[in-house]
Amino acid sequence: MNKQMRRLFGVNISIILNHISEDNLSWVLGFGILCIIMVVALVVALIVFLCGTTTYRYNVKRFLNKALLASNDSKEHGKVCSIKEVEEAKAVLRLVPIWATCLVYAIVLVQSSTFFMKQCATMDRSITVIRTWTRKSTRMTMLQRIRTGMFLSSISMILAALVEMKRLKTIQEYGLVDKSEVTVPMSVWWLVLQYVVIGLSEMLTMVGLQEFFYDQVPNKLRSIGLALYLSIFGVGSFLSGFLISAIDKAT
Numbered sequence: 001m002n003k004q005m006r007r008l009f010g011v012n013i014s015i016i017l018n019h020i021s022e023d024n025l026s027w028v029l030g031f032g033i034l035c036i037i038m039v040v041a042l043v044v045a046l047i048v049f050l051c052g053t054t055t056y057r058y059n060v061k062r063f064l065n066k067a068l069l070a071s072n073d074s075k076e077h078g079k080v081c082s083i084k085e086v087e088e089a090k091a092v093l094r095l096v097p098i099w100a101t102c103l104v105y106a107i108v109l110v111q112s113s114t115f116f117m118k119q120c121a122t123m124d125r126s127i128t129v130i131r132t133w134t135r136k137s138t139r140m141t142m143l144q145r146i147r148t149g150m151f152l153s154s155i156s157m158i159l160a161a162l163v164e165m166k167r168l169k170t171i172q173e174y175g176l177v178d179k180s181e182v183t184v185p186m187s188v189w190w191l192v193l194q195y196v197v198i199g200l201s202e203m204l205t206m207v208g209l210q211e212f213f214y215d216q217v218p219n220k221l222r223s224i225g226l227a228l229y230l231s232i233f234g235v236g237s238f239l240s241g242f243l244i245s246a247i248d249k250a251t
Contacts, residue, residue, distance in 0.1 A: 088218040092225075095216055099228050102146070105205055106236020107243060108153040109198070111160070119160075119167065122180075123188040140204075142212040149205025152197050159194040166190065 021029055140148070170186045171177055210229050217225035 088221060091216065091218055092221060092228075095213060095225070095228055098146075098212065099232055102150070102205070102209060102232045103236050103239060105150045105153050105201075106233045107240045108157055109202065109205075109233065109236065111157070111198075111240065119163065119191060122167070122184045123186050123190065124183060140208075142208045142215070145204040145208030146212065149201040149203070149208065152201035152204065156194045156197040156201060159197060163190050163194060 021033065167184060167186055167190075170184055174185060176182050176184060209232065210226075213225040213229040214222060215225075
């Protein structure tokens with residue numbers, strides 16, 4: 001079993017176990033387990049980071065082209081950056097607009113593992129039919145993939161809003177407004193379309209973003225490109241939490 005397969009099975013098993021614990025035990029336990037694992041991982045990562053600090057290079061760079069304008073004293077002390085180093089810094093800074101633009105997509109993406117799952121928990125989750133979907137791949141540029149995926153994420157949110165309107169209407173019709181523990185008489189299959197659309201958007205946008213940030217940075221800064229790609233979803237998750245809290249307080 002190769003590394004990708006082990007990672008795939010590990011992620012799937014952890015997600016399934018987490019959802020089972022949240023659904024059958026409590027959300028506090030589910031989030032608590034994740035927090036404990038996260039803290040342990042951060043501690044281990046910090047230890048590894050500190051162990052490698054002695055091998056790091058600490059070369060202070062000046063900002064963009066100003067790094068090339070130096071006095072005689074700075075030249076003697078080796079504080080002048082080369083043209084190549086300045087151009088590499090510019091190449092990384094040019095990625096910031098794409099990074100900031102995709103934060104909105106990250107906020108939408110997080111909803112598939114939070115709000116969508118909360119919708120699913122209140123519906124009839126019995127599965128009677130399984131359909132196989134076949135997709136034909138088309139050649140698209142990286143930015144075209146990102147653009148198409150962001151558009152599909154918007155469509156997914158529209159579908160989720162329509163399903164939520166239907167769910168709330170069903171709750172009112174059956175008098176279940178104050179009965180959160182009762183299963184809503186509405187099939188979980190109502191969520192299939194929004195999951196399919198958000199899945200297609202993940203396939204296009206996440207792959208496109210990873211390829212874009214990896215391809216556009218200089219060879220020596222590949223790790224920074226990957227870090228920018230991952231930071232989109234990290235910051236997007238925080239913004240999603242803030243958005244949910246703000247809406248909860250407002251309503």
